[in-house]
Structures are given as structure tokens and as C-alpha cells.
Amino acid sequence: MTWLILVAVFGLSVAQHNPHLKHGRTSIVHLFEWRWADIAAECERFLGPYGYGGVQISPPSEHIVLDNPWRAWYQRYQPIGYKLCSRSGSEAELSDMITRCNNVGVNIYVDAVINHMCGSGGGEGTHSSCGSWFSASKQDFPSVPYSSQDFNNNKCHTSNGEINNYGDPNEVRNCRLVGLLDLALEKDYVRGKVAEYMNKLIDMGVAGFRVDAVKHMWPGDLQNVYGRLHNLNTKWFSNGSRPFIYQEVIDLGGEAISAREYFHLGRVTEFKYGAKLGTVIRKWNGEKLSYTRNWGEGWGFMPNGDAFVFVDNHDNKRGHGAGGASIVTFWDPRLYKMAVGYMLAHPYGVTRVMSSYRWDRNFVNGKDQNDWIGPPSNSDGSTKPVTINADLTCGNGWVCEHRWRQIYNMVKFRNVVNGQPHSNWWDNQSNQVAFGRGNRGFIIFNNDDWDLDVTLNTGMPGGTYCDVISGLKENGTCTGKQIQVGGDGRAHFKISSRDEDPFVAIHAESKL
Ligand code: QV4
Numbered sequence: 001m002t003w004l005i006l007v008a009v010f011g012l013s014v015a016q017h018n019p020h021l022k023h024g025r026t027s028i029v030h031l032f033e034w035r036w037a038d039i040a041a042e043c044e045r046f047l048g049p050y051g052y053g054g055v056q057i058s059p060p061s062e063h064i065v066l067d068n069p070w071r072a073w074y075q076r077y078q079p080i081g082y083k084l085c086s087r088s089g090s091e092a093e094l095s096d097m098i099t100r101c102n103n104v105g106v107n108i109y110v111d112a113v114i115n116h117m118c119g120s121g122g123g124e125g126t127h128s129s130c131g132s133w134f135s136a137s138k139q140d141f142p143s144v145p146y147s148s149q150d151f152n153n154n155k156c157h158t159s160n161g162e163i164n165n166y167g168d169p170n171e172v173r174n175c176r177l178v179g180l181l182d183l184a185l186e187k188d189y190v191r192g193k194v195a196e197y198m199n200k201l202i203d204m205g206v207a208g209f210r211v212d213a214v215k216h217m218w219p220g221d222l223q224n225v226y227g228r229l230h231n232l233n234t235k236w237f238s239n240g241s242r243p244f245i246y247q248e249v250i251d252l253g254g255e256a257i258s259a260r261e262y263f264h265l266g267r268v269t270e271f272k273y274g275a276k277l278g279t280v281i282r283k284w285n286g287e288k289l290s291y292t293r294n295w296g297e298g299w300g301f302m303p304n305g306d307a308f309v310f311v312d313n314h315d316n317k318r319g320h321g322a323g324g325a326s327i328v329t330f331w332d333p334r335l336y337k338m339a340v341g342y343m344l345a346h347p348y349g350v351t352r353v354m355s356s357y358r359w360d361r362n363f364v365n366g367k368d369q370n371d372w373i374g375p376p377s378n379s380d381g382s383t384k385p386v387t388i389n390a391d392l393t394c395g396n397g398w399v400c401e402h403r404w405r406q407i408y409n410m411v412k413f414r415n416v417v418n419g420q421p422h423s424n425w426w427d428n429q430s431n432q433v434a435f436g437r438g439n440r441g442f443i444i445f446n447n448d449d450w451d452l453d454v455t456l457n458t459g460m461p462g463g464t465y466c467d468v469i470s471g472l473k474e475n476g477t478c479t480g481k482q483i484q485v486g487g488d489g490r491a492h493f494k495i496s497s498r499d500e501d502p503f504v505a506i507h508a509e510s511k512l
């Protein structure tokens, strides 16, 4: 009996940590600001065939439309209701996308903005993505409906109603984050409306949620909301599957609120991961790749089973949020490919690959004045479609990091080595390191300014393998470097410090 209760309690607490990825897939990709129609096509033509397990989509809820700055990307983090028409498309297009992605085994995870509505200075009228009327000044959002009683006005005790001191948990949870009208999630009514929104998406077939601004919500309120969520749609998921929940909490240490407070509710974003990996890859603060022998919990990161990891996200790549200085992004492609390769080879955490659009940066005193610029758009403000070039890359200003060979091949690597232990570590006490994943894969990096030339035990069965960084296995032949593994598992590696990509990766399915 006690055992049964323990199972029930423990079962509940771990249920929302499982991303329900299918067909042995292990990574998701954030298709930031993509249109639903483009994501549907991408699931069928690329993500399914290349082994991606899921997509994080931009917030699908009705949002404010900003004129100043013009159609900033962050308008979607200012909901004005829960109708499902947004900059990415209509409810019908959203629904079609969810169905088509699920049908090729690619899950959809929704970015859920439930801490707040639009900014207090958001005005009044119908300048919203579905044209619903709202008034920010009266705190009136009739399409939900929410009225001023549904916001944390009296519960916030700061003079300007905003969060000024991150050292005070009451302030962080009950006051306004950059002026955003803060929902009273302790109210049964508000909890019900938020859960109704999320349940509608679950019933349509999504696999879970990236929950926005979780630091700004009380764990108890979230527990209540998550507890109201339906099981996943049995058309695509097994009976009794709970939605995957990964919660955005920026915890770099030193604040009153810690990531730990949310572990029992779902996974949590580990922001130390990208900040530290960027520092190591850039060789800042005397960091070296050889110090990553105990990467993961050994570096003070959260427990593996709670962690959701990424090299960069839509905020810290453009200086929003916190801890952005060391973050590597597509703007530094050589370092970026190594960082993403390292993340995908390493067993720690559930991994997310970023996919971006390009914008014109304009740094003044180290701050990008154009950090607000939205996705590639037509003059009427509509988002440009993602076009695909013959070499698999994207056009129209879309970067599509997830389509870079070095990155999609490492997504496949992670699938192939899934469940295998971190093994056969080697380093030169500097920035040359190598490690394997049991007998299924092996990766080696040269981030030093001199050449690497070494023979190592890979743990792999003997044979000729194709390096999936410099090329790939195509019709039984290799378009890149070939690596000979002897019957004893040993292989010779040479990586020039001037190579376009100074790392090599082989896995069981790249064997020729
Ligand atoms: C401004 C002033 C306020 C004033 C207000 C008056 O700064 O002092 O009270 O006007 O209305 C935008 C503007 C911001 C503006 C605000 C409200 O940048 O200047 O306030 O709108 O009008 C994104 C952007 C924000 C943007 C917000 C809403 O990053 O710049 O604010 O969307 O459009 C913390 C949090 C963490 C958060 C991170 C950025 O703990 O949760 O900051 N990250 C998530 C998302 C992020 C999003 C939000 C949270 C909010 O990943 O993209 O913020 O939903 O670390």
C-alpha cells in the first residue's frame, strides 16, 4: 500500500519530464518565428527524414501588434487572449501543422505565455493578431475574458508596480516583469482559463509546453495548472501520457529564486550550460575543453533528469534575458558548430537546437540597437516564407542552423548513441579532447592553435567509418574524411587547427 502511494507520487512527479519523443529520436529544434505552413512542410521534408524528434514553436496565442518598434519579435510575448491566430498563421494552419508533424513522428511543443498579458502601456483598441478588442489601461481582455480583478495589482508592493529587486521572491512573482500585466494565478478562475488554453492545444495533438517566465510564477500555482492538464491525444501518444513540461527559469546562481524550486513540476532550462560552454569554447577566463571531463552535474548543473539544455536561445543570442556575453551563436559559425556538436554528443539533458533568422545588428557601446527586429517580413508585416536552396540551406533571411550538415549529422549521432555511457575520455590537458558513447559513437575536438595528431581507443568495432562533420555517408561511400578503426578499437586522428571544422565524429551508422 505504502509502495503504491510512493509509486503514485513519484510517478506524478516524473511524468512531465518525459518529452515522449518517437522512433528513438532525442532532440528538438526551436523554429523561432516560423509560419505554421512552413513548419508543417519542414516536418515532412526534413525534420522527420533527418531524425529530429520535435519542434518548439513560437507562442500561438493572440498577441499585441507593435508599431513601435515595428512588429518587434517580442510582441508575441504580450498575449491579449487565447485565440489561436498569431503572426505565424491561423488556427486552421496551426491544427494542420500539428497533424502533419505528428503523422511523421515529429512532436510539437508550444511556448506558453501564461504569467502575464501585454504591457501596461499597450493602449486600447483592436491592434492585435486576431483583431480582438482589449484595453491595457483598463486591464480588460474580453476575448478571454480577464478583467482588472484577474491581475496581481494589490499583491505587488513596489512603488511602480514593477519587479525592481530580484532578491525578493514576492516581488519577482507578484509584480510586473518589464511592465507586463501580471496574472493572478492563485485565482481558480485564472488557473481555469490558462488550463483551458493549454488543454485545447493538447487535444489538438501537441506533446507539451515550454512555459515562459516560470521564475515569475509560484510553484504552487503552476502545480495546480499542470494538474488540470489533459493526457496527450491518444491518436499519436500512448494512453495516460502526461504533457512534457520544460520551464524557463534563468538561474545562473546568486538569486533568491532557484531552478530547484520547480524540478518536481517538470524539466527546467539549464542556462548555466550555454553560458559555460560558450566560455569554454571561446577560451575565456582560462577555461579549457580539457576541464569538461566531468561536464554536466560535475560542473554544478542541475540533475540530469531535470535538465533542458541548449547552446543559445532566442533571448540570450540577442542580449535579452541574462548571461549572454559568452553565448555562441550562428554569428560565430566555427565555434558554434563545435559547441552544438559537443552538446549533442554528450549524454547530459534533453537537447534543443536553435534555428534563427538573420537581422542587421547595430552595436552601440556593446548593445545591439536592433535586438528587437522581427522575422524576415514583407512590407505589409507578414512573415516571409522559408525558401529552400538546392544545397539544403534556406533563403529569404532564414539561417536554418538545424539544416547545417555538421548539426543535423550530430542530431543523428545523438539518436544512434542514445542510452550509451560517456566513455573513453582523452584530453591533452588543453583544448584537444575526445570521448565516446559506449561502442556506438566517438567524437574528437581540436580547439587548440596547433594540430592534433593522436591514436586513441575509440571503443568502436573495427572498420572504416565516415566522419559526419566533414562529410557524410552517401550511397555507401563517404564524402568527407575516413577513419580506420582497428580490431583493437584504436584509430588515428589528425585534425589541423586550420580545418574548416576542427572536429571529427563517427558512429555505428556511419560505418562504410
Ligand atoms: C517597457 C519598460 C518597462 C515599462 C513598460 C511599460 O522597459 O519598464 O514598464 O515598457 O509598458 C518588451 C520591451 C520592454 C517593455 C515591455 C512591455 O522590451 O522594454 O517594457 O515589452 O511593453 C520578451 C523580450 C522583452 C519584451 C517582452 C514582452 O525579451 O524585451 O519586453 O518579450 O514583449 C527575465 C525573465 C525571463 C525572460 C527574460 C527576457 O526572468 O522570463 O527576462 N524571458 C522570457 C522570454 C522572453 C520574453 C519574456 C520572458 C516575457 O524568453 O522572450 O520577453 O514574456 O530574465
Ligand code: CA
Pocket: 115, 172, 173, 174, 175, 182, 183, 216, 217
Ligand atoms: Ca507573476
